[in-house]
Amino acid sequence: GAVVSQHPSRVICKSGTSVKIECRSLDFQATTMFWYRQFPKQSLMLMATSNEGSKATYEQGVEKDKFLINHASLTLSTLTVTSAHPEDSSFYICSASWGGTTYEQYFGPGTRLTVT
Amino acid sequence: QQQVKQSPQSLIVQKGGISIINCAYENTAFDYFPWYQQFPGKGPALLIAIRPDVSEKKEGRFTISFNKSAKQFSLHIMDSQPGDSATYFCAAMVETSGSRLTFGEGTQLTVNP
Numbered sequence: 562g563a564v565v566s567q568h569p570s571r572v573i574c575k576s577g578t579s580v581k582i583e584c585r586s587l588d589f590q591a592t593t594m595f596w597y598r599q600f601p602k603q604s605l606m607l608m609a610t611s612n613e614g615s616k617a618t619y620e621q622g623v624e625k626d627k628f629l630i631n632h633a634s635l636t637l638s639t640l641t642v643t644s645a646h647p648e649d650s651s652f653y654i655c656s657a658s659w660g661g662t663t664y665e666q667y668f669g670p671g672t673r674l675t676v677t
Numbered sequence: 678q679q680q681v682k683q684s685p686q687s688l689i690v691q692k693g694g695i696s697i698i699n700c701a702y703e704n705t706a707f708d709y710f711p712w713y714q715q716f717p718g719k720g721p722a723l724l725i726a727i728r729p730d731v732s733e734k735k736e737g738r739f740t741i742s743f744n745k746s747a748k749q750f751s752l753h754i755m756d757s758q759p760g761d762s763a764t765y766f767c768a769a770m771v772e773t774s775g776s777r778l779t780f781g782e783g784t785q786l787t788v789n790p
Contacts, residue, residue: 567720595778604766604780605721654720664709664772668720 564588565657567669574645575677582640582672584655590635591657595666596628599652611638645676681769683781690788696754698784700767703748707769711778712741712752715764724765725752757788 564587574580584594593612597605609625611617611632619625627649629641638657642649652673656666682701690696700710709728713721727734727741727750734741740753754761767781 565720602783602785604783607777610777652718656720664770665711665723665726666778668713668722671718671720673718 563659563665563667565591565655565667565669567653567655567672569672570670571673571675573675573677576646577644579641579643580645580674582642582653582655582674584638584640584657584669586636586657586659586667589657589659589667591638591659592635593658594632594638595656595658596630596638596640597654597656599654599671601652605654608640642674645674647676650674650676681767681779681781683767683784685784686782687785688787690757690786692757692759692788692790694757694788696757696761696786696788697751698765698767698786699749699751700769700781701747701749702769702779704769704771704779705748706771707779709770709772710741710743710750711768711770712739713766713768715766715783721766754786757786759788759790762786762788 566585568583596608599605608623609617609619611630613632613635617630632638654671656668658666711726712724714724715721725736725739729745738755743750765784768778770778
């Protein structure tokens, strides 16, 4: 149980375009979803936290107008990178928590974004 | 105060040996300490976790030792195997804060055959 999927697993886009990444909890309802960014050989950096039906809470230094997060249902959150630039190239990972008797986070497999 | 310090940055162990990774924290409000294993190009996966009411937790070849007074915890991998080669992250959370995790910097473990 507690499976989280991400789509796509890899995406290449041209500079200036927008790209959407989906995160789904497959077998549980996720009251909270998290979006992380990870650079090579570095730790996970939390970008934002979202609760279903509410606006996302962004970490300091993360541009909310550039990284649009929508948590439209208890099983789906999306991250849209708007007007992508090469420096946005990274590994994006989502996680989900159902917040019942445990606040454990279950991580998705990640999405490799390359902006050319 | 929110940081979790992890060491070593990298670790090379022979097959069958013991791998030890250490973490230290400052925030005494942390009450949940998970360890994650991450393979290249994949998301992290929960390996084992501990709460501060116990000093040790063992699951198979993986053991967490927890020292509340020293604010330190460590992961021991017994009988290390080449398949254990991965990056390991310790983390800490205040469970009542809505499950926000604070991660350590990561340890790249290589187990030589």
